[in-house]
Amino acid sequence: MVSEPVRIGVVGAGYLGSIHANIYSRLSGVKLVAVADINPVVGQAVANKYGAAFAYHGRELLNRVDAVSIVVPTSSHREVSESFLAAGIPVMLEKPIAHTIEDAEAIVRSAESSRCLLQIGHLERFNAGVVRLHEELNRPRFIEVHRLGKFVERATDVDVVTDLMIHDIDIVLSLVESELSYVSAVGARIVTDHVDIANARLEFADGAIANVTASRVSAKKFRRIRTFSDAGYLGLNFEDQQIDVARPGPRPAEGGFAPIVTDTIRVDPTPPLDAELAHFV
Structure with a gap:
């Protein structure tokens, strides 16, 4: 029995987010299903390039993905990552984990309380x-x-x-x-x-x-x-x-x-x- 591909979303379609989308589009066993960005011109372009749907806000991906890459400005890491972790969705969060120790500890607590995978992008x-x-x-x-x-x-x-x-x-x-x-x-x-x-x-x-x-x-x-x-x-x-x-x-x-x-x-x-x-x- 062939397993279904992992449905991946990318939140943030800037320089590094577009690279995440590119890699996911080529990975075996993965389907890039959506790209979200508050800049619709940038986000739509990346989504179209790699055959994914476009969303304006990350929360639109909550019921559509099995896992997500979050590649947004550091100041938004806590807000975006906590929404996915609370929903039980594994998160690949680009480094640094957060702009403050308080936010970093809160993100870790969210992952622990939801028993959800959180990986920080120390490539x-x-x-x-x-x-x-x-x-x-x-x-x-x-x-x-x-x-x-x-x-x-x-x-x-x-x-x-x-x-x-x-x-x-x-x-x-x-x-x-x-x-x-x-x-x-x-x-x-x-x-x-x-x-x-x-x-x-x-x-x-x-x-x-x-x-x-x-x-x-x-x-x-x-x-x-x-x-x-x-x-x-x-x-x-x-x-x-x-x-x-x-x-x-x-x-x-x-x-x-x-x-x-x-x-x-x-x-x-x-x-x-x-x-x-x-x-x-």
């Missing part, structure tokens, strides 16, 4: 290079991350920490198996009314340190994580998903320091968002 967790980095790395002592990008007029309702750095904070916390003990951070407004470039230092109870920089006002796109442990160095390029390796080789019989042996770990690059949405459904 770098599904980057094949990050997955491999987890497998290779043991007890990092120092981590350095740079996530730099050119300015675009998108996601300017939040600061660069909740827009970009949040990816790397999530990765660092997953790599270091120790409690966070101290955080210091600095930042500056350059173009928007929010912090556009920031640096954070994270210290952990086991002595590990992470230095994380994010910018959305840089001249070029640059996304790297470098990790140092007793076993050597691992450096990941988030974009090509390849890992540079430098490890001590055999110690010379005559004494002295061991030579450093370099290598590259090549993984099959896969689009992280495709993998993330496939995991959701």
Whole structure:
């Protein structure tokens, strides 16, 4: 017996919402049934492009979908996600989960009380290079991350920490198996009314340190994580998903320091968002 496809809706048809719609339209076992957006020109165009119905408001999807992607401005995350969670509809909510801790906790409570799936869109967790980095790395002592990008007029309702750095904070916390003990951070407004470039230092109870920089006002796109442990160095390029390796080789019989042996770990690059949405459904 062939099971029915999962009926998916997308609320928010902007830049990222249109990508969600595109991916769902191609996923096996999924039917994109509706796209909602308060801008009818944008929403209708995305719906038509991917063979879905258009709705002006997300609540129009409540009785039509089995699951939903919510890709609206962060300030609307709580209102929109709670309506679907209360109806028992699984939610894929783009990051950040919310603009305030209060809203984030309320969204989590809604998911828990309805016993409904809530997945937050930390797509770098599904980057094949990050997955491999987890497998290779043991007890990092120092981590350095740079996530730099050119300015675009998108996601300017939040600061660069909740827009970009949040990816790397999530990765660092997953790599270091120790409690966070101290955080210091600095930042500056350059173009928007929010912090556009920031640096954070994270210290952990086991002595590990992470230095994380994010910018959305840089001249070029640059996304790297470098990790140092007793076993050597691992450096990941988030974009090509390849890992540079430098490890001590055999110690010379005559004494002295061991030579450093370099290598590259090549993984099959896969689009992280495709993998993330496939995991959701």
